[in-house]
Each structure stands twice: as structure tokens, then as C-alpha cells.
Amino acid sequence: MKEIKLASEDVDILQIIKSGDRSYLKDLYQKHRKEFGQWAIKHYQVDDETAGEVYQQTFIAFYYNIIEGKLTQMKSTTKTYLFAIGKNLLREHFKTGKRFTGSTDDDFEFKEADNSIHEKYEQSELQETLQELLKKIGEPCKTVIELFYYHHYSMDSIASHLNYKTEQIAAKRKFICLKQLRTMMEDPQFKMS
């Protein structure tokens, strides 16, 4: 996937999102929600519920494109980028051949608007097991893993958050925690309980 550049005025948005600020993310979600719904209903004749579901997927894809480094610089507005992802998702939605009768006469052609994140992470047999193990792993591993995998903090941010001297120490800690999790997964005692 080639790197996507967004408009410079939104550079701060990328930085804030990368910092793991969920309240900002929530505000951003709600900021464009209404307009997205109206747009999806108008152009794709979806109902309110479908528009809401598509917007949720759109927003998650947008977020992952930022934190996975596919989106590093804004060359259009956040709204345009969101709507471009949404458009791709809506097209996929209608590939199953149900109700697509909508016009595509809008400004949201954006081939790079990647929405593959859902296929990548939607299904994982390990999710349930890992969720249980995380309840038992103890600190600091629980926090390190949650900061890294849930909030996508950088190693530098984790080091700062947990008062480690360097990001290398944080990275080492994370690896130790993964090893601990792997051990727990193979331990019948943890498997049974």
C-alpha cells in the first residue's frame, strides 16, 4: 500500500490520534457522523442502520491507516478521506448484489482509502484465550500490552508513561511480556482455568 498524504492542516490530527487520545477520536467520530449518514443514504440508498455500521467500519479503517503509518500527511481533509473509505466500503457492501442503485457522483474518489483492516483483524481464534490471559498476567505486562495493542502507543510513549528510561527498555519489556504470555498459553494450568 502506497503512503497516503493528507492536507497539512490535518497534520496535528494525525499526531493527536497517534498519541492515543481516545476522547479526541470520539469527538472526531461524532463530528462527521451526521454528514456521513446523510451522504450514504442519499447516494447509496442505505438505511440509517447500515449507514451507521458502514461509518463505524470506515472510522476504524481511518484510524488504522494512521497508526499503521499508511497515512502520514494530509493532502485532503479528514472528511474527504473518511468518505473515500466509506465509499469503498459501501461498494463492497453492494458487491453482494442487493440494493446498489445509488449515484457515485461525488468528490470522494480515493483509491488509496484502505479498508482492509477489517479482514486482517476481524477473526482471531486466540482473542478469547488472550483476553482471559491478560486478566491474569499481572503488571506491568498488562499495561504494557494494553498501551501497545489497544491504544497503539509508541515505545517512546510507553517508556514515558511507565517511567522507563529509554524506549529500548520499553521494547524489551514488551517482548518479555509476550514471552510470558506464550508461556502461559502453553501452560495447562492457565489453559484449564
Add this chain to the structure above:
Amino acid sequence: MEDERKEQLLQNYLDNKLTTKETAEFNKLIKEDNEFAADVQAFETLDHGLSSLGYQHLKNDVKSWEKEWLKDTTDETKTQSMFSFYSVAAVILILISVGIIFYYNSSTDPQELFAQNYTPYQDMILQRGSDDVENQSLTEGMQAYNMQQYDLAANKLNHYLSSFPSEYGAALYLGISQMELDNFDSSEQNLVLAMNDPMFTQQSQWYLSLLYLKSEQTEKAREKLIEISLNKDHYKSKEASDILEKLD
């Protein structure tokens, strides 16, 4: 190769921080060391599983934001609906109020005021069993009055009063009957006459004021109404005051 070095390569691989040289070393190791390859696969699975958990975590957050947004939107819509409802209600209320004010203001027309306030006075002669009820003209006159046959009533009562001019009570009903027939002058004379009967003085005053309204003698009506309204013991004092307000 030492285990510590293998771990460092694995850690850098998972953090996507392998240098070009380390990448070559890593790939070579995977091909030659089955145990290392198995470790890499196990950690990749673990890393993917945790990433999926992170994805699910965000998905749940986003779902809760959606619910919150829907609730806020619904509340907002409800508030707007309530606001619209109250706005419409307020507008209707204002329109009704304006209508009422306009209606009453437009009722300053004396004839309208007459229509709003006039009802024929009840028959007190036949009901009270007056000594005079044996008089045929009076009886027929009052019967006609009660049946709203005012022409006949006026005729009969007029005939009665010509024989008994001091029977002022009958003059009240004759005056009212004549008012019904728009015989204003005759009505006025008889109502004035009826005022001589203490029993019918207030009634006569009241019907005189109504007669003046109906005949559009506004100033006379006003004078009579003021007279009635100033008498707090008058049985139509309040009504007279109300009419005066509207008449002004």
C-alpha cells in the same frame, strides 16, 4: 547462534525494526533453524491475536460512540420536537388570544353587545300567581310572551295596560316584546313606565340599557349602564361594567 541474539532478532522483527543486515540474518536463520522458525510463527500468531484484541477493543469503543451519538441525536430530535410542539402550541395560544381580543374588541358594536347579553326576562306574572292573572288579556299576553310570540304578546299586553295603566309589571313585558319587534320608542316608554314598579325597577333599567344598545343609542346606553354599574346591589351591576369596558 546464541539464544540472546535470536531473541533480539525476533524482538526487532516484531517491532518492525530489523536493519537490512539483520533482515538477511533473520531470513537465513528461519531457513536453517526450525526451532527459531517455530518461535517466529508462535510470536507472530500471538502478536496478531493481541492486535485483533486491540481491534476489537476499538470496535467496541466505536460502537459505544455510535450508540451515544444516536441517543444524543434522538434526544435532540425529541427536544426539537417538544420545542416545535410548544412553539406551535404557543403560536396557537397567541392566535387564540389575539382572536379573543379581536373578537371582544370587535364586539364594541352595540348590537353585538346586545346580542351577547340579551335574554327575555322570565315570566314573573303568571308564575307568581298575581291577582291580575284572571285577566284574559294579561294571561294571553304572557302566554304569548312565553312562547316568544311577541307580536301577539305586545297586542294583548298593550290592551291590558290600556285598561290598567298602573300595572307597571305588565309594562316591562310589553316593553321587552316591543324591543323584540324593534318598536324602540314604544319599548322605551313602557320600560320607563315599568320602572315605577319597585319590583321591576332594576329589570327595567337593565332592559332599557339593552334597548339603547339594540337601537344603537350608544350614549343613552352608556348612561344607563353607568347607573347600573354604580349600584353594587343591582343584579346586573357586573354585566353593566363588562359592557361598558367593551363599549369603550
